[in-house]
Amino acid sequence: MKKTLISQVVAGALFAVGTSASAQLSNDAVNIGVLTDLSGIYSAIEGPGAVVAAEMAVSDFGGSVLGKPINITSADTQSKADLSSSKAREMFERDNVDMIVGNVSTASALAAMEVADQMKRVALVTGAASLPITNERCNPYTVHWVYDTYALAHGTGAAVVATGKKTWFFVTADYAFGHTLERDTSEVVKAAGGEVLGSVKHPIKTTDFASYLAQAQSSGAQVIGLANAGGDTIGSIKQAAELGIMGSDQTVVPLLMFSADIQALGLQETQGMNFTVGWYWDYNESNRKFAERFMKNFKGVAPTSVQAGVYSATLNYLKAIQAVGTDDSDKVMAYLKSTPIDDGLFKGVIRKDGKFEHDMYLLQVKSPKQSKNRNDIATVARVIPAADATLPLSQSKCKLVTGS
Template sequence: MLTLLLSVGLANAQTTQPVKIGVLNDQSGIYADLAGPGSVVAAKLAVEDAGGEVLGRPIEIMVADHQGKPDIGANLARQWYDVDGVSAIVDLPVSSIALAVQQVAREKNKIVLFSSASSSDLLGKSCAPTSFQWTFNTASSARSTATAILKDGGDSWYFVAADYAFGHAMVRDSTEVITKSGGKVVGTAWHPLGTTDFASYLLQAQSSGANVVAFVSGGSDFINVVKQANEFGIADGGQKIVSMQTFLSDVHSIGLPIAKNLTLTSAFYHDLDDETKAWSKRFAAQMNGRMPTMAQAGVYSAVRHYIKGVAKAGSTDSAAVAAAMRGIPVEDMMTHGAKIRDDGWVMRDLYLFRVKTPEESKAPWDYYSFISKISAEDAAPPRLTSCTLGG
């Protein structure tokens, strides 16, 4: 009888253990503004909207800083999955770190949800049946932004790009779109992560003869290159400045006098409709008035859908949850009825925006002017492989 009572007590204790979701990102470095603490707030809002629990178990959000290093990111993922009982990891800015964590998730058959990592290799050669690319990637951004610029007459391109996984994937994917459409890439200047002086790269772009200078950098790198491009007078000289991946936080840091008229693609904007406005207001209330980036909104969406997957599966077993997540449409303030492909891509609409001039902006964070919606089918990256369980 004693043994039976102890067994029942142990079972009850196990079933009331929290469901742990880990936000793994850059909390204090160059990607902290686009993800960082804001992604933690977004994840907690998703838990709040789920009622704080699933399957009768409380939901706990854990947080760690990968410090911009793939080995640290991979080791944190192993610790979380093996020791701390984390059942899903979300966010993962910096594609090289995301790829390292994806390898750990594949080995351990665990869920990972990429909102800030954009390399299309996460869907291709490195994909895993329990990983999902939630918000955007290099191929979707290339198809959306490059196509729009090409239609506007930008047929010769020069890239100033970050020399790591994200930069190489974006240049590769953009070059494919550009050349297939009859344009040409005349050159690329690769810069290391954390560069502060872009003079030599910008001089190469300026002398290239390209009518489009495209920046492929993130965080403070992007902010610095845009500011310095303005000092060099690149746009004043007739070359069109394009960003292949821009976050609202970047525009905020650069300022409208310099960022004005920049063309960009985003999966989310706080002022897009009533739903995005209402959610963003809740987010801003916990972030000293800062509005969310698309990466932070994507964390909310991913965590919210993961919790729905756990509820449908009746378990936190990764295979069962991954199948359940693919079986139900993604529905939230930024996503409406989106299906998840077998490779883990969320079939979401994207939006083309132009950064407003200072005169056009009427309120704090009123930065984007809507141009057009890009349908999920048109924005979706090519399907490179199948990562379904057992497939």
């Protein structure tokens, strides 16, 4: 486990408002844990870049809060639920962490959320996608920050159906995220008059997709929907090209993609593809300025949406502590859910179910000729309004909404 001390200087004058007698910080500091996949299948999506983003947020906040130091601790989950659970508990019990941020896979996020709920500590989920995080499995201490499977289905899925391609077959990662993404996209397809011809499940970290893609190809579906992520998506697309599916009458549609995935595959392979994100570095000037600073700290690579989410989540958590004068989780969560967020990267509100409701963006991958550099990979084809990208509260199964 790696620990970085961002500041040991007590900046009492800088935060005079927060250093009143009523200010209370457990352990006389604020300790933040970046719990993410640092070395596994999703490390390029969030990984080490998440630690950089959290450190940037602490630095931009001023290095201390309520006159006390802010410490960053990081741990590698390798996107495994058991590791995520044990590392989260270790962070809370040994390192006195007040908040964990990250969790790039659904399995690891749900495991860490459960520990956070038991210990009444804040968990800000930036990388995982499954809707149950703020639906069936919601808890009072979790915020789902960047995106979810509902947004992906109503972004990428809806855009593809709108082109007239209405028969689908899914190649799905066999765990909660894949199942949920397939389910949510299937609902969008059927609501638009389309048909799901079938699906096939594959284990996470699969290396040979030939048999799964062959089943999809033989279905005759117009769309082969990839309900997977990271290395599995990259492998699926590469092997689809080798099998001659790319460029055929069938369209391969990755339902979750990140800029890191596009860079790994190359524009020649991915040009024209649509994918949905919660943030894109080249959308506006504010995003570009943040990305430029991030790239200086991260080998010239532009931040993914979830790395930007780690920055935003960390910054707003610190703002909440400053505002309420304590790191008490209940008071911090009450503030986060009652105060609109507009930090230059994300703008929206955190609902009672813990979903951060904000606009999403449908991107279209550029051709090699259109790209100016390795980070210039896409254009924003459409802004998806927050209300359209978020499950209506009236349909929520979250106990914090239903009261049951």
